[in-house]
Amino acid sequence: MIRAEKITKRYQRREGPVLALADVSLEVAEGEFISIVGPSGCGKSTLLMTLGCLIRPTEGKVWLDGRSVYDLSHDEAAALRLKTIGFVFQTFNLVPYLTALENVQIPLYLSGVSPTQQQERAEHLLDKVGLGDRLSHKPSELSVGQQQRVALARTLANRPRLILADEPTGNLDPALAEEMLDHLEELHQEGVTVVMVTHDPRMAARAQRQLRLVEGRVSATEAVNTR
Amino acid sequence: MTTFRLVLKELRERKSQLVTSFVAITLGITVIVAVRTMSHFSEKAVARELDNLGANVLILPKGATVTNYYTADFGEYVMPESYIDDITTSQLQGVDNLSPKLTESISLRGQQVYLTGILPKNEFKSKPAWQTADGIFARPEGCGTVVPGAVAKALGGSAQGGPSETPTRQAVIAELGGAEVLVGSDVASRFGLKVGSTLPIKGESFTVKSVLPSTGTVDDTRVFAHLHTVQRLFGRGHVVNAIEMIGCCKEISRGLIDGLNRLLPEAKVVTIKQIAQTQLSTNTMMERFSLIFLVIILLVGAVSIANYMLANVYERRKEIGTLLALGATRGRISRVFFLKSALLGVAGGLAGYGVGTVLAVGLGPRLAGVPVLPLPSLAGWAVLLALAVSVVASALPVAKAARLDPAEILREG
Numbered sequence: 001m002i003r004a005e006k007i008t009k010r011y012q013r014r015e016g017p018v019l020a021l022a023d024v025s026l027e028v029a030e031g032e033f034i035s036i037v038g039p040s041g042c043g044k045s046t047l048l049m050t051l052g053c054l055i056r057p058t059e060g061k062v063w064l065d066g067r068s069v070y071d072l073s074h075d076e077a078a079a080l081r082l083k084t085i086g087f088v089f090q091t092f093n094l095v096p097y098l099t100a101l102e103n104v105q106i107p108l109y110l111s112g113v114s115p116t117q118q119q120e121r122a123e124h125l126l127d128k129v130g131l132g133d134r135l136s137h138k139p140s141e142l143s144v145g146q147q148q149r150v151a152l153a154r155t156l157a158n159r160p161r162l163i164l165a166d167e168p169t170g171n172l173d174p175a176l177a178e179e180m181l182d183h184l185e186e187l188h189q190e191g192v193t194v195v196m197v198t199h200d201p202r203m204a205a206r207a208q209r210q211l212r213l214v215e216g217r218v219s220a221t222e223a224v225n226t227r
Numbered sequence: 228m229t230t231f232r233l234v235l236k237e238l239r240e241r242k243s244q245l246v247t248s249f250v251a252i253t254l255g256i257t258v259i260v261a262v263r264t265m266s267h268f269s270e271k272a273v274a275r276e277l278d279n280l281g282a283n284v285l286i287l288p289k290g291a292t293v294t295n296y297y298t299a300d301f302g303e304y305v306m307p308e309s310y311i312d313d314i315t316t317s318q319l320q321g322v323d324n325l326s327p328k329l330t331e332s333i334s335l336r337g338q339q340v341y342l343t344g345i346l347p348k349n350e351f352k353s354k355p356a357w358q359t360a361d362g363i364f365a366r367p368e369g370c371g372t373v374v375p376g377a378v379a380k381a382l383g384g385s386a387q388g389g390p391s392e393t394p395t396r397q398a399v400i401a402e403l404g405g406a407e408v409l410v411g412s413d414v415a416s417r418f419g420l421k422v423g424s425t426l427p428i429k430g431e432s433f434t435v436k437s438v439l440p441s442t443g444t445v446d447d448t449r450v451f452a453h454l455h456t457v458q459r460l461f462g463r464g465h466v467v468n469a470i471e472m473i474g475c476c477k478e479i480s481r482g483l484i485d486g487l488n489r490l491l492p493e494a495k496v497v498t499i500k501q502i503a504q505t506q507l508s509t510n511t512m513m514e515r516f517s518l519i520f521l522v523i524i525l526l527v528g529a530v531s532i533a534n535y536m537l538a539n540v541y542e543r544r545k546e547i548g549t550l551l552a553l554g555a556t557r558g559r560i561s562r563v564f565f566l567k568s569a570l571l572g573v574a575g576g577l578a579g580y581g582v583g584t585v586l587a588v589g590l591g592p593r594l595a596g597v598p599v600l601p602l603p604s605l606a607g608w609a610v611l612l613a614l615a616v617s618v619v620a621s622a623l624p625v626a627k628a629a630r631l632d633p634a635e636i637l638r639e640g
Contacts, residue, residue, distance in 0.1 A: 045638060049634045049637070049638075052552070054552060054633055054634040054637070055634045074556065074557060075556045075557075075558070078551070078554050078555060078556045078557075079554065079556075080554075081552065081553065081554040082553065082554025082555075083554070085554075087552050087553065089549070089637065093545060093546075093548075093549040093637075095546050095549070096240075096546075097236050097237055097239075097240035097241075098228075098233075098236060102228055102236070105228040106228065106550070106553060107553050107554065108228070109228035109229065109233075110550070110553060110554050110555050110559065111554075115228060115229060118228055154553075158554075166637070
């Protein structure tokens, strides 16, 4: 599903160029669940965003479903993210002035779905994650666990085939982290491709395959789970 | 969820920050509407006052001077009466009233007075001070183009007469009889004349139709008869020795005089500078003042909105980054912010129109000394202006929002 070929990313900083990714090549098959691990600052998040059409690599190419994503226009790339990719953010990134229901409606609104259908789908998703009684609550009125579930419902709104999760358990207590991983595994079992960045080896071990990054380079790829 | 709902929810959430720029644009429009409403009625009042000063353009025979005009002594200087028709049938803009005159010196009971032939309707229109005499002539209303026949229609003239009769002439003949005269106040008191008195001139008997109020000018020592009567009495043919004209001020500065010079190369066109200049400078000053005021006020409003929108974009960086990551296009982000600024502009424009109108109606009589009424036509302009200012001022912040890098924002956490 994803193929990254020799991608290098250099940032220009005042103190000089910084190498975030160096010659990284990677293939992720449809329906695969992989985790990207490594110490802080090793380039994990940069790699994830490069795969998600958000960071253009300095060198190299990324293909998603056979399309070279950085040869697409801004609008085409946006459409690709909207239809194919679901992001899970560490800090949930819910819109603070919208209710849980409205937050879940956002991807549907961006897709041009009618307001009635948006509402039906969002209600269904929130019900599925156990928040059927919290539809009109704003993020500030929800617990961290509930916010996480709203964010997950929003990620799933457009039925993405690829989920890119950046430290999805980073802000959660162990019980909630477990719950989050359960959700990702469930999605994986439903055929969704999952790429998860984490620094937690225990969480990483839940993936089928681990990719270890050190200083922007792939140091090891190992199959850890053959489920 | 719709773009409109998204914008409304955000506006409701951050009301306190919105208030400053809403107040700024409302105040700007308030001041503009108040000044414009008051100056509209004030300008009308000034225009009415200035009209009372009378004609501001003189058309004289080539060799005559303004002194000839003021002393009513033209000697042999005459020009064709057909100049009136030349002017009324031309497409010249800004000709508001025409008053041809032929003045001759006569001896009345051994004393010299001036007999002036007039086309009376026009004469009265150019001298609002005379309107009380018979009360048959209305004050000239505004400015416009004099088109063929328009004078006659305006004067209620009929289409009687042969094809050679001009509309102007028909109208005038219908108004003043050939054996009637109007007398200036000095002449009336000197010779004890009143309405209905008989006055012999050059062997013919004339009835005094009206005694004109005192004007403090040479007109008080005149006897006015019909132009064509004077022409006949003195065997002058169809000639006049002055045409007084009220030219609209703006058109005078835009080439009315040049147009008249081209149209009547054998005549001399003189502006009565003091009057024309007063009219011109009063109106120009008001227009310039309003314009400068307007620009400053709008700039202040625009800066306030731009500042608010920039702060809003900065504050919503994470939200914008998230929306972009989720698949929003730059166009979508722009629409969200432009809609917000448009709503701000429309609301500010409406509020500004309301407050400005209330202020103008309330304070107008005290500040401008004239009664002021609401000008509904300003509402549309107020909203459009506020909308334009708000949207233009938001252009830079919106462009900034649309060009934010979602990856950079998401990394900020």
